[in-house]
Amino acid sequence: MSEREKKRVAVIGATGVVGQTIAQVLAERGFPVGEYVPVATGDRGERTVNGLGRTWTVCAIEEMDFGGVDICFFSAGAAVSREMIPKALDRGCRVVDNTTAYRMDADVPLVVPEINSSEVTPDTWLVSCPNCAAINLVMTLAPILREVSIERVVVTSLQSVSGAGKEAVAELDAQVRSDLSGEEAKARVFAKPIAFNCLPKIGELGDSGDTVEEQKIIEETRKILGKPSLGIVATAVRVPVRVGHALSVNVELSDELSLEDARGLWQESPGIEFDDRLPTPVDVAGRDTVIVGRLRRDVSRPHAISYWAVGDNLRKGAATNSVQIAELWCSL
Ligand SMILES: NC(=O)c1ccc[n+]([C@@H]2O[C@H](COP(=O)([O-])OP(=O)(O)OC[C@H]3O[C@@H](n4cnc5c(N)ncnc54)[C@H](OP(=O)(O)O)[C@@H]3O)[C@@H](O)[C@H]2O)c1
Numbered sequence: 001m002s003e004r005e006k007k008r009v010a011v012i013g014a015t016g017v018v019g020q021t022i023a024q025v026l027a028e029r030g031f032p033v034g035e036y037v038p039v040a041t042g043d044r045g046e047r048t049v050n051g052l053g054r055t056w057t058v059c060a061i062e063e064m065d066f067g068g069v070d071i072c073f074f075s076a077g078a079a080v081s082r083e084m085i086p087k088a089l090d091r092g093c094r095v096v097d098n099t100t101a102y103r104m105d106a107d108v109p110l111v112v113p114e115i116n117s118s119e120v121t122p123d124t125w126l127v128s129c130p131n132c133a134a135i136n137l138v139m140t141l142a143p144i145l146r147e148v149s150i151e152r153v154v155v156t157s158l159q160s161v162s163g164a165g166k167e168a169v170a171e172l173d174a175q176v177r178s179d180l181s182g183e184e185a186k187a188r189v190f191a192k193p194i195a196f197n198c199l200p201k202i203g204e205l206g207d208s209g210d211t212v213e214e215q216k217i218i219e220e221t222r223k224i225l226g227k228p229s230l231g232i233v234a235t236a237v238r239v240p241v242r243v244g245h246a247l248s249v250n251v252e253l254s255d256e257l258s259l260e261d262a263r264g265l266w267q268e269s270p271g272i273e274f275d276d277r278l279p280t281p282v283d284v285a286g287r288d289t290v291i292v293g294r295l296r297r298d299v300s301r302p303h304a305i306s307y308w309a310v311g312d313n314l315r316k317g318a319a320t321n322s323v324q325i326a327e328l329w330c331s332l
Contacts, residue, residue, distance in 0.1 A: 005032055006032045006033065006034030006035075007031075007032055007033060007034055007070040007071055007330075008034055008035045008037065008068055008069050008070050008071075009026065009031070009033045009034075009035070009036055009037070009069070009070065009071050009072075009073070009326075010036075010037035010038075010039055010064070010066070010069045010071075010072040010073070010093075011023065011036075011037070011038055011039065011072075011073045011075065012039045012040075012061065012064070012072065012073065012074045012075060012076045012080060012081075012084065013039070013040065013073075013074065013075035013076030013077070013080070013098075014038030014039055014040055014049055014051075014058060014075075015038070015040040015047065015049055015058060015166075016040075016075060016076065016165060016166055017162050017165060017166045017169065017314055018075040018098055018314060018318045018319055019038070019040075019073075019075045019076075020049065020051065021314040021315060021318065021319035021320075022073050022075065022318075022319040022322060022323065023036070023038070023049070023051030023052055024051065024319070025315065025319045025320050025323045026051075026052060026323055027051065027052045027053065029323055029327070031323060031326065031327065031330075032330065033052055036051065036052050036056055037056075037059055037064075037069065038051070038056050038057075038058050038059065039058065039059045039060075039061055039064050039076075040058050040059075040060070040061065040076070041060070041061060042060025042061055042062050042063065043060075046058075061076075061080070061084070064084070065091075066087060066088040066090075066091035066093045067091050069088070069091070069093045070093065070094065071093065071094045071095075071096070071326050071329070072088050072093045072094070072095050072096075073095075073096050073098065073322055073326070074088075074095060074096070074097045074098060074099060074101075075098040075099070075318070075322075076099075077099055078099040078100045078101040080099075081097050081099040081101035081102070082101045085097060085101065085102070085126065089125055089126060093125075094124075094125055094126075094326070094329055095125065095126045095127070096127050096128075096129055096322045096325050096326055097126065097127070097128050097129065098129045098318055098322055100131075100216065101128075102126060102128050103128040103130065103131070103216075103220060103223075104219060104220075104223065105128075108126055108127070108128050109124060109127050109128070110127075110128045110129075110130050110220060110223050110224055111127050111128070111129070111130075111224075111321075111325050111328075112130060112135055112138055112139065112142075112224055112321060113321070113324040113325060113327075113328060114139065114142070114269065114270050114271045115138060115139075115142045115224060115225070116224060116226075117328055120325060120328040120329065120332075121332065122329075122332045124329075127325050129318065129321050129322045129325060130220045130224060130321070131213070131216040131217060131220050131317075132159075132163055132245055132311075132313035132314075132317025132318055133157040133159060133163075133213070133216075133217050133234075133236065133245050133247065133313075133317070134216060134217050134220040134221050134224070135290075135311065135316060135317050135321055136157075136245055136247055136290050136309055136310075136311035136316070136317065137153075137155055137157075137217065137221055137247055137249065137309075138220075138221055138224045138225055139269075139271055139272055139290040139309075139311070139316070140247070140249065140266070140272065140290060140292055140307070140309045141153065141221070141225060141251070142225065142269070143265040143266055143268075143269040143272065144251065144253070144257065144262065144265060145225060145227075146265065147257060147261065147265055148253045148254055148255045148257050148303075149253065149254035149255075150227075150230065150251055150252070150253060150254070151231060151252040151253065151254055151303075152231035152232070152233075152251070152252040153221070153230065153231065153232040153233070153249065153250070153251050153252075154232075154233050154249070154250040154251075155217065155232070155233070155234050155235075155247055155248070155249050155250075156234070156235045156236075156237065156247070156248045157213075157217065157234065157235070157236045157237065157245055157246070157247050158198075158237050158239045158241075158245065158246040158247070158248070158281075159202060159213075159236060159237065159238055159239065159245045159313070160239065160241040160242055160243050160244050160245055160281055160313060161190075161194060161238065161240065161241065161242060162242055162243045162313060162314055163202075163238075163245065163313045163317075164189060164190070164202075164238070165189075167188075167189050168189045168190065168194075169242055171187070171188060171189045171190065171194065172194050172195060172240055172242065174186075175187070175193050175194060175195035176195045176196075176240075178195075179193075179195050179196060190238065194238060194239075194240050195240055196240060197240060198237050198238065198239045198240070199237065199238040200235065200236075200237045201236075201238075202214075202236040202237070202238055203216075203236075210234070211236060213236040214234040214235065214236050217232075217234040217236065218232050218233075218234050241281045241282075242285070243281065243285040243286075243312060243313065243314060244280070244281025244282065244283075244284050244285045244310055244311070244312055244313065245281065245310070245311055245313045245317060246280070246281055246308065246309070246310045247308065247309045247310075248306075248308055249306065249307050249308070249309060250298055250304065250305075250306045251304065251305055251306075251307075252298075252301050252302075252303060252304045253303040253304065253305070254303065255303060256303055257303065257305065259295055259296070259297060259305065262295060262305060262307075263295060266292050271288070271289055271290060271316065272289060272290050272291075272292060273289045273290075273291045273292070274291075274292050274293065274295075275291050275292070275293050276293050276294075276295070277293070278293060278294075279291040279292075279293045279308070279309075279310050280310060281310050283310065284310040284311055284312050285312050286312060286315070287312055287315065288312070288315050288316050288320045289311075289316070290309055290310070290311040290316060291309065291310050291311070292307055292308070292309045293307070293308050293309075293310075294306070294307055294308035295307045
């Protein structure tokens with residue numbers, strides 16, 4: 001790859017758990033990075049981050065100049081994306097946004113490359129990367145949809161603390177230590193202690209009684225699959241796991257699909273593995289595939305199946321999916 005083809009790549013939120021994983025995935029996949037610009041808040045003094053084989057000085061967001069940046073990954077919360085993405089686009093930068101800011105905008109593609117890569121064209125400048133639990137779910141539903149229609153989905157997502165960022169991971173670790181030494185486990189990031197506990201509310205409650213996280217899973221799944229009226233109910237639970245989200249899924253289908261055929265559909269789909277040996281979040285952490293297991297028939301409803309799926313929320317749920325989107329631009 002010549003220097004001319006190499007890209008100037010920026011990551012907004014480069015010191016976060018997703019931002020650091022983006023740098024790691026860029027290096028692992030051999031993305032043609034000519035220059036790397038890590039960006040974070042400017043109020044913590046001079047900082048460096050390691051990535052792509054060297055140490056980089058972190059650029060304060062206030063000093064960020066998007067001129068000359070080819071691709072920018074936004075991973076610093078929706079408010080930062082809303083304020084800064086228009087500026088990046090004005091300077092001719094292609095943007096992959098990991099936040100909620102533009103996901104449901106009708107003119108912004110919400111992309112999981114294994115499913116709807118055709119929505120990324122040379123004329124697409126902004127692409128949203130979906131919610132991490134929604135990515136896991138659509139990865140498992142899309143192969144089924146190629147064979148039969150889906151009438152209704154009931155999903156419970158069991159989500160690791162890294163889904164709430166670096167401070168949430170530190171809070172779990174601190175609470176485990178406090179609890180084991182008989183001290184009070186103080187909660188700051190979460191509403192209640194997360195160590196040795198689970199919290200059935202992720203994000204604020206909306207008018208419907210669903211949380212914001214549950215609404216994201218529902219609405220983003222419909223948008224990615226192009227099924228705006230898909231019947232879907234979601235419950236999102238925070239669990240004391242560091243990395244890796246799990247889903248318990250029940251799907252009612254329009255027609256009979258044998259368990260063997262369902263297994264076959266997943267096995268032949270890129271990015272999915274079927275494993276009946278009890279896949280867990282710990283097994284999938286650090287990997288890019290979504291692993292499906294515990295497949296069984298739901299005899300309480302006609303044509304219904306239940307299964308379990310796990311995926312790394314920082315990799316396929318965020319960083320890897322984002323880098324795959326950027327790779328689509330490089331391949332056009
Ligand atoms: N974690 C996941 O599994 C996941 C999955 C999908 C999408 N996302 C989304 O990705 C984004 C980042 O999540 P995360 O889990 O990586 O969070 P995180 O670990 O808390 O990191 C947040 C990053 O954003 C930076 N930041 C925060 N406010 C900023 C500001 N005003 N200006 C510039 N930089 C700012 C932080 O910089 P400092 O170090 O200076 O504070 C840090 O680099 C969020 O929007 C989240 O919803 C996360």
